[in-house]
Amino acid sequence: xxxxxKILCAVLALAMTASIGLxxxxxxxxxxxxxxxxxxxxxxxxxxxxxxxxxxxxxxxxKYGYSIVFRGPKDETPNxxxxxxxxxxxxxxxxNTKALVIATIGQGFGDYLKRAKEKNMPxxxxxxxxxxxxxxxxxxxxxxxVATSNQLAAKLxxxxxxxxxxKAELEKKAEYKVGVIQHDKSQTGIDRAGGFEEALKAxxxxxxxxSYLKIEKEIKDNTAGAYKSGLDALQTxxxxxxxxxxxxxxxxxxxxxxxxxxxxxxxxxxxxxxxTSQINWAKDNGAKYAKLVGSVAQDSYNIGxxxxxxxxxxxxxxxxxxxxxxxxxxxxxxxNVDQMIKDGFVxxx
Numbered sequence: 001x002x003x004x005x006k007i008l009c010a011v012l013a014l015a016m017t018a019s020i021g022l023x024x025x026x027x028x029x030x031x032x033x034x035x036x037x038x039x040x041x042x043x044x045x046x047x048x049x050x051x052x053x054x055x056x057x058x059x060x061x062x063k064y065g066y067s068i069v070f071r072g073p074k075d076e077t078p079n080x081x082x083x084x085x086x087x088x089x090x091x092x093x094x095x096n097t098k099a100l101v102i103a104t105i106g107q108g109f110g111d112y113l114k115r116a117k118e119k120n121m122p123x124x125x126x127x128x129x130x131x132x133x134x135x136x137x138x139x140x141x142x143x144x145x146v147a148t149s150n151q152l153a154a155k156l157x158x159x160x161x162x163x164x165x166x167k168a169e170l171e172k173k174a175e176y177k178v179g180v181i182q183h184d185k186s187q188t189g190i191d192r193a194g195g196f197e198e199a200l201k202a203x204x205x206x207x208x209x210x211s212y213l214k215i216e217k218e219i220k221d222n223t224a225g226a227y228k229s230g231l232d233a234l235q236t237x238x239x240x241x242x243x244x245x246x247x248x249x250x251x252x253x254x255x256x257x258x259x260x261x262x263x264x265x266x267x268x269x270x271x272x273x274x275x276t277s278q279i280n281w282a283k284d285n286g287a288k289y290a291k292l293v294g295s296v297a298q299d300s301y302n303i304g305x306x307x308x309x310x311x312x313x314x315x316x317x318x319x320x321x322x323x324x325x326x327x328x329x330x331x332x333x334x335x336n337v338d339q340m341i342k343d344g345f346v347x348x349x
Contacts, residue, residue, distance in 0.1 A: 035065060035066055035067040036065075036066055036067070036096060036098045036315075037066065037067045037068070037069055037094065037096045037097045037098060038061060038066045038067075038068055038069075038097070038098060038099045038100075038101060038308055038311050038312065039068075039069045039071065039091040039094070039097050039099075039100050039101070040053075040054070040057045040068060040069065040070045040071070040101040040102075040126075040304070040307070040308065041071055041072060041084070041087060041088055041091060041100065041101065041102040041103070041104075042054075042070065042071070042072035042103060042127075043072055043073070043076045043084070043103050043104070043105050043127070043128070044072050044073060044074070044075055044076045044080075045070075045071070045072040045073075045074065046074065046075075047076075047347065047349075048341075048344045048347040048348070049298070049300045049344065049347055050072060050300075051344050052300035052301045052304070052343065052344025052345060053126075053127070053300045053301070053303055053304035054070045054304060055301055055304065055344070056300070056301035056302055056303065056304030056305035056306075056308075057070060057101070057304035057305065057307065057308045058070070058304075059301075059304075059305055060304070060305045060306075060307075060308035060309045060312065061308055061312075063309075064308070064309065064312035065312075066098070066308070066311075066312060068308065069091070069097075071087050071091070072084065072087070073087070073105070076105055077105075078105065078106055080105055081105050081106045081107075081108060084104065084105055085108060085109065085112070088100075088102065088104075088109060088112045089112055092112050092115045092116050092119070092121065093115075097121065098121065098315055099121060099122045099123070099124065099311035099312070099314060099315055100116055100121055100122075100123045100124070100141075100311075101123075101124045101126055101307045101308060101311050102123060102124070102125060102126070102129075102130070103125065103126055103127040103128050103129055103130075104129075104130055104131045104132075105131065106131050106132075107131060107132045107135065108135075109130065109131075109132075109135055110132075110135035110136070110137065113130070113135065113136055113137055113140075113141055113142075114137045114141075116141040117137055117139060117140070117141035121141060122141060122143045122311060122314035122315065122321075123141040123142045123143065124142070124143060124144045124145070124146060124307050124308075124310050124311045124314070125142055125144070125145040125146070125147070126145070126146045126147060126303055126304070126306075126307035127146075127147055127148075127303060128147070129145055129147065130142070143310065143311075143314045143321050143323070144307075144310035144311075144314070144321050144322055144323055144324070144325060145323070145324050145325070146303060146306045146307040146310060146325040146327070147303065147325075147326070147327065148298045148299070148303065148326075148327045148328075148329055149191075149326035149327060149328060149329075150188055150191035150192045150195060151191045151192075151194070151195035152195070152326055152327070152328040152329065153192070153195070153272070153296045153298070153328055153329035154191065154192045154193070154194075154195030154196040154199065154245075154272070154296070155195050155196070155198070155199035155328070156296050156328050156329050156330075156331055157196055157243065157270055157271075157272065157294075157295070157296040157329075157331070158195070158196045158197075158198075158199035158200040158203065158243075159199060159203060160270075160293075160294055160296075160331045161200070161241070161243065161270040161293060161294070162199075162200055162203040162204070164293050164294065165241055165268050165293055166178060166200065166203075166204070166213070166241060167203070167204075167207065167209070169240070169241075170204055170207070170209035170212045170213055171209065172212075173212060174212060175212055175214055176212055176213060176214070176240065176241075177214045177215070177216055177237065177238050177239040177240060177241075178200060178213065178214070178215050178216070178239060178240070178241045178242070178243065179215075179216045179217070179218070179231075179234030179235075179237070179239030179241070179242045179243070180193050180196060180197060180215060180216070180217040180218070180242075180243045180245070181217075181218050181220065181227055181230045181231060181234070181242065181243070181244050181245060181249050181253070182217060182218065182219045182220070182245050183220065183221075183222065183227070183245045183246040183248055183249050184219070184220070184221050184222065185219060185221075188246075189219070189245060189246075192245040192246070192272060193217060193219075193243075193245050196243050196245070197215050197217070200213070200215065201213065201215070216234055216237045216239055218230035218231075218233050218234055220249075222248055225252075226252075227244075227248065227249045227252035227253060228252050228253065228255075228256045230249075231252075231253050231256060231264075235263075235264070235267065239267075240266065240267060240268065241267065241268045241269070241270070242267055242268070242269050242270070243269075243270045243272075244269060244270065244271050244272060245272055246272050246273055247271075247272065247273035247274065247275045247278065249271075249272075250271045250272070250273070250275065250277060250278045250281070250292075250295075251275065251277045251278075253269065254277045254278070254280075254281050254292075255277075257269075257281075257289045257290050258288075258289055261288060261289045261290070264289070264290040265289070265290055266290070267290045268290065268291055268293055269281075269290060269291065269292045269293060270292075270293055270294060270295065271292055271294070271295030271296075272295060272296055272297075273295065273297060273298075274295065274297050274332075274345075274346040274347045274348075275347065275348070275349060276348045276349060278292065278295055279337060279341070279346065279348060282294070282295070282332070282333055282334050282337050283334060283337060285334040292333075293333065294331055294332060294333035294334075295331075295332055295333070296329045296330065296331055296332075297329060297330055297332055297340070297345050297346050298327070298329055298330075298345070299327050299328065299329050299330045299345065300344055300345060301343070301344065301345070302327050303327055306325045306327065307325075310322060310325060330345050332345065332346050
């Protein structure tokens with residue numbers, strides 16, 4: 001009888017503990033549901049980039065007192081446009097949604113933006129924003145755009161590359177040639193190549209070393225072998241350091257460097273974006289191949305954070321919304337690549 005009594009007491013104690021735990025969980029959920037919502041509509045959910053964006057978005061939501069609903073289709077292909085439309089439509093129709101943060105995959109979102117404006121729901125573009133700007137109604141619900149600045153990211157790459165490599169070479173008081181492979185003639189290509197060149201020249205001028213710096217540029221397009229031909233042309237011109245303006249350039253240059261290491265062994269490289277090839281190259285750290293000194297990647301966490309922050313500011317009459325928020329990016333290399341992958345700034349694939 002005494003044994004049964006002990007068992008009964010233990011069961012009751014466990015039941016009470018479970019009840020308290022469920023109560024606390026329910027209270028927490030109720031607290032979350034009581035908060036006004038900012039919906040974040042991404043172009044995807046599974047990629048490490050979007051996971052990092054989500055962390056930043058939720059951190060800003062916690063700071064400013066909003067529940068963050070982060071959604072997006074499974075992938076970022078045109079086939080996912082109907083799914084994203086359905087999600088956006090649901091977000092705009094939700095009575096608890098106070099603001100929308102959005103990046104669209106393709107066209108066909110104009111009606112949802114018009115509905116957001118009719119509901120006085122502020123919209124913040126982030127990352128690539130609204131795919132077709134012509135769809136944005138007038139008056140526009142879009143109060144802010146938050147994205148990586150290609151020029152600022154390229155400047156960061158130039159500043160870090162200058163400190164790591166170029167400055168010491170210029171201090172030898174002899175001509176030093178840096179090459180730039182611009183991936184195409186798009187505004188992105190222009191901004192990245194131009195931003196890098198401008199910042200590198202400014203850094204050299206600040207140190208009184210600009211007379212020794214010469215920059216050569218190859219503008220290519222995404223056709224087989226084009227970026228390698230740009231690399232070879234710059235090497236022929238005597239360039240000792242090379243800036244590659246996107247992941248595609250990096251992949252092709254990496255393939256060239258690893259397939260013929262002796263030809264390129266004296267070159268030093270600076271990259272943009274990420275990807276498996278670039279990660280492997282950085283981790284090699286000059287042991288087998290020409291060295292990738294480092295790269296600049298998008299600051300995905302801050303893209304998410306700043307986008308939600310601007311949405312929160314738009315809902316607060318005492319705050320001022322910035323119409324454009326430019327994110328500079330983050331520098332990564334062999335010393336911090338593993339942490340950058342873990343944090344979602346640097347992606348594989």
